[in-house]
Amino acid sequence: MVHIVISEIECRRGGLRFPSWLVLDEYNRVELDEAYDFSTTTPSGAFSPAFVRKIAILIKQAATQRRLRAVVRK
Template sequence: MFLFPLTSQKPDRSRPHLAISEIECRRGGLDYPSWLILDEYNRVQVDEAYDLVTTTPIGAFSPAFVRKIAGVIKETAAQRRLRGIVRK
């Protein structure tokens, strides 16, 4: 599982991020406003995600928003600005 940070604080403009619209926050079960930080992620095995209360989804973004997220991640990776941390 790849976990990208979510924040309720507007991120620094130098970091790749996406503002999550009010409707997408409702769909995802998040407070509004929220942002996704897209230059770093944690990689965890689902069966080893001990720091998560549950892996049951609380909501889901629309397919169109997920494509937008994927596009920014792809651009960030192409610029070699994406970094991952493997959690054990």
């Protein structure tokens, strides 16, 4: 599993509870008619640009190594 631990400061920035982590080698796959509705589209926070770059690099590496996979959520 490709993952990254989210530091305490990034959790605060992103509006998450500490400890948290992101799984970076899988993504959700849902049918449009089964997609979830959100109660709001207002962001609860944002990660720093440096952390987002780190996430992007890891996802790109996983894609290059063909480690990304779709996960069907019901």
